[in-house]
Amino acid sequence: MTRSLLILYGSETGNAQDCAETVFRIARRLGCDARLSAMDRYPFIRIVDENLVVFVASTTGQGAVPANMKAPCSSTILILEILVLVAPQQPPRRPAACLEIRHLWPRRLQLYKLEQRLSQLGAQSILPRGEGDDQHPHGLAVFDHSDSRVDGGFVPWLDKLKAFIHPDTPIPDALPPDAILPPIHSISVHSDSIMGLHSDSIMGLQSDSIMGLHSDSIMGLHSLDSHSMEGSIPVVVVQNMRITAKDHWQDVRHIIFKSHPLDFDPGDVAVIYPLNPPPDVSLFCQLQRYNATTMVSVSSYPHPIPLHHLIACHLDIHSIPRRSFFNLASYFTTNPTHQQKLVQLSSPENSDDLYDYTSRPRRTILEVLADFPDIRIPLEYLLDVIPPLHPRHFSIANSTEKTEIHLAAAIVRYKTILWKERWGVCSRYLDSLIIGTCHTTRLTLGTTISIDIEKSWVKLPDSKTPMVLIGPGTGIAPMRSLIQSRSQNPAAETILFFGCRNKEKDFLFRDEWKYHNVVLFPAFSRDQKNKEYVQHVITRQHQLIRDIVRRGAWEFGENATGRSSLSVGYSRAC
Structure with a gap:
């Protein structure tokens, strides 16, 4: 009997989506009736009819929920709560497995309790939760986790999922490792495709063809x-x-x-939404022997579009290739030496080699294709191999x-x-x-x-509320907006802590602050022998901060790098 498997993902930068697609391909290869969907596209009224559901979710920024997970979360919880209320004696028990992709310093981030909430609503976990860190030197493959109840890394967690799906008894529908699966995303050559032009014609199409594709055309491409x-x-x-x-x-x-x-x-x-430069789009087409002006049909867009438009505004050819890229690319080369090397780079056992080849030098997909010129990605697999441009x-x-x-x-x-x-x-x-x-x-x-x-x-609070603003570097941007807004009407005291390296080199908007009702405390870390950061200035102003907090001040902090310990300095001062 074929096992049914649904994979749902919430992804902001593509890491969780890539993991979900890897789970999907492995499940299909093991003979499962697998389906894949972003969470905001799945009709959650059907969730109670599913046999096995895998949730792959990521954090973004400072631990926020991905955009394509926000809408369904509320509807999922609402639907399952209604079902529990309607039939409390038989709450739904759907087997579920969870993988969380933490973005930036996972131990410091508190995910949005997806696993806990699913358990509260009746889901039955079949595996320990898996976690991965995309900033780890080895990527998501391995990740040391102190909690024995959590599988550290995508690969160990995936091995346990495969063992659950594929027990010791052989599965008749399983595919051999050298068999290529059908593509996940649909793309095909349109029957009325323009022929006879080559990739170097892209440069000449900038003024006419590219300018003719309006923003409403892009909606369909980015909906992928x-x-x-x-x-x-x-x-x-x-x-x-x-x-x-x-x-x-x-x-x-x-x-x-x-x-x-x-x-x-x-x-x-x-x-x-950025664009890839036309020379790089042209090089990509040359490497793949694509006709840049070929009209292609994409499942999520109602009209055919030129191939070079798709590459320019949707495909991230300058991203650092993930392990899945090398795995898929190995199927599309006729060079045995190149194929062996691609397979090695896709293997978890060779994580150090992958890191040295891609992450350490920041080598891009476009450069990898130049290093392996025999790779020929079939057009129908283009959206599977090359990640979307976010x-x-x-x-x-x-x-x-x-x-x-x-x-x-x-x-x-x-x-x-x-x-x-x-x-x-x-x-x-x-x-x-x-x-x-x-x-x-x-x-x-x-x-x-x-x-x-x-x-x-x-x-945001009203203008009568005192505010303490913390914005180092380019994190000053929202503070500038807020200060401008408060300056339009009489407002309570506003204190701004700003940090940069040098007063004369990167003191952003330095000439503006005197025209606003703001008390500015700058920190210039490189202008003196002993480095001074924003948290040091905050600590020195502890009495001022304590007084304004007692008067109901509201604190707004923006971190330009994501790493500084501003919250620590502020809590100590208070």
Whole structure:
């Protein structure tokens, strides 16, 4: 009898989705009737009819719930609670297995208690919860966990799941290891595809073809990873100015977008969908022998689109390849030596080799394909092998002018042991934005952009409430928005702690603070022999903070790096 298996994932940057797809492929290979879905796409009214459910969930940022998990969580809990209330004598007991992908320092983050909540609502766990850390040198494969009740790493947890699905008795429907599974995502060549043009024609298509694809066309492409651009706002770039010293190691930009009057508040976030540069799209097509102007049909989009549009705005060809990439790529080369090497890199036993080849030098998928030129990814497998290009989020740094959106964006640009300079995908895109021309599509390279605005979950106090703001580096962006908002009307005391390296090099918006009703305490860590950070200044001002907290002050902290111990310094001061 074929075992039924449902895999549900909540993913923000693609790590959990990649793990879920790996579980799906293994289950299919073992002969299971496996199905895969993002949590926000699954009709949860059917959950009680499932035999076995695997939940793969990640944290994002400081432990928040992924975007494609927010909507279903409430509906799942509501549905299961109704079922329990209707039939309390026979609560639903659905077998479940949970894998949590922790993003950044898992021991410091408290996940949203998915496993605990499922258990409360009647789910029966079949395996210990698995955890993985995408920042571990070996990636998600292994992760040392002090809790014996938790499986550390994706691979050990997956081995136990395979043992549960595939016991010692052989399964007739199981597939051999060398058999390639059908693709998960659907993509095909359209019957009326443009023929005769080659990948180098992309450069000549920028002005006509790329500018002709409007933002409503992108909604379908990005829906593949459950991100929608519904309501995206076309904006004009009116400023892209460096605000750190030219000799400073970090390039921080003050970028201003102009648009019609917008609805946003302090703490809201601008969501930007970056593009791959046309030369890199052209190189990708050359390596894969693709006709760049081929019209392709994607299951989540109703109309055919040129292949180079799909690669430019949906595929993350500059991401660091995961283990699953090498596993799939090994099926698509006819070079025995290359195939053996790809299989080795996909094996958990060779985690050190994978780390040295990919993570340490930050080698990208595009560069791996250049290193293995015999890899030929069939078009129908393109969306399975190459991960989706995810949006980037930036705190909005203004509030007074509602026809503008200001960003304080650090350009990620660095060198590794490889000869070619590394760029952040969105950093290179922002760096290329040129002031001027208006167009209603985010695909107008170097001129305009379309953005989304995400509302903050934080409910801000009224202006009569004193505030303590902590914003080091580019974390000053939401503080600037909040201070501008409070300056428009009489407001209670506002204290701002800001930190950077040098007063003369990266003191962001330094000339503005004197025009606002704010008490500023800066910390410049490199301007004196003994390094001084924000937490040191907070500790010295403990009496001031204690007094303002007693008067009901509200604290708002933004961490530019995710690592600093601001909360520690603040708690000690209080």
